[in-house]
Amino acid sequence: MQTARLPLISSAILAAGLLAGCASSPMPTWKGAADPGYAPVRPAQVEPAVTAVPAVAISTAPPTRAALVDAARAEWDFFGNQQIDMRHEPFSAPRLGLLEDEGEAVQRVAEYWHAVGRNYTGADCQQAWSAAFISWLMVSSNVAPQDFAPSETHFNYLSFLKQRESLPSPQFVLRPAASEPVAPGDLLCAPRGNNTATTLDEIQPGLAGHCDMVVEVHADEGWAGVIGGNVFNSVSESLIPVDAQGRALPISQRPWLAVVKNLLP
Template identity: 80%
Template structure:
């Protein structure tokens, strides 16, 4: 049984404990892919955050590479690129507004069909020769980096990296130089808007302030694509969420500030200053 078959056999409403039991019972069947269909946010051994030279084209010509934009980068372009990838992966949606989480819609998984080589494109943006078949490797930061590269955000404004807190460290340092395009702000006080990133620590990363951000820490970031403060929710798109490019529906308050939950203890909003 493949990971995709296993995940699709799960009920649409699931809890962490139930998924943990499924994962433990079927570890042999997973054959090296993710051991749980929960969103996987894993550590990276790379502690650096220097810019890399992206290599976007892929070797599988059946899945053509997305062209890098030659237009000046914009907030709208970043949101559109994230939505396009969400479309490519079949519009998987995870509702995180209530426990247990639910999956109103399932999409293409990282190790299925054309997704395998699509994830390779994301990896190429951070200089890695991996694909969606390498599903022990977290690709959520590679996905964010790829979005920045394909929308023509220059590396002096956003340094692509395979680890979220590595590029967050770069952005924190970048603020001290002229004309930063991204600013780090506390998630508990900063409303989110389409085009921003929203980031949370995970695992043994227990930092509680932006000042503590440094390379090598574990975390996860999504791109904000829609905010409905009056209705109490926002939609954020991220890679490697439930083993796909997914839109997560998250709770926000009346001012549009992301509300922390156990799976997403939001720490920082990356304010996008692009036009």
């Protein structure tokens, strides 16, 4: 396991939107706006059916906030605890982990894709799998499909949740990131690429974006930890700045838009 600190990651390089490579790259690189994997796509449920996709192993226990956090942490452990410090620019990577096309990670990423009905693996490096990762967390933790609609695109399931919260007993509700403190088990979401949404009303299917799961909040110290998939080609914990109330502070690569409040027990 690599433990040496990476060089600082230039903001100019991030802004250039370089394509992310596989593990053969000299260091993890950001999947930027130019990556076709982040272009708007149709919701997964309207794509032609994919055959021979293995079923996702689903917990038999009722879904809980703690179970989702534990699932995210377990995947982070599996990938070697890669950590990206976003509290200052340029970003740095204090700890490296397993990349998407290395060893056991190849099939682990395939498991995430199975949650959205796809037959990709971690070797399909140009296929952005961050939404598949979040969907896998929900599906494997036994969150009912009527409460969360798995999708390979974050803004597809955000659109579903926005509509679902007007119906009885929603398990997740959307709140503006600028005013809503985050807590472990919440999702924190931002637009990406050509997505210019700035309000919850502008959320619609097919827009490019990224969501992470909040796993720890230290408002008194000014930071929180969020775990996401496909962050520098791995399951990574990103350290992000928060204010004294625990509200996520926007940064250049993460202009936070929505907090998906987790109402599970």
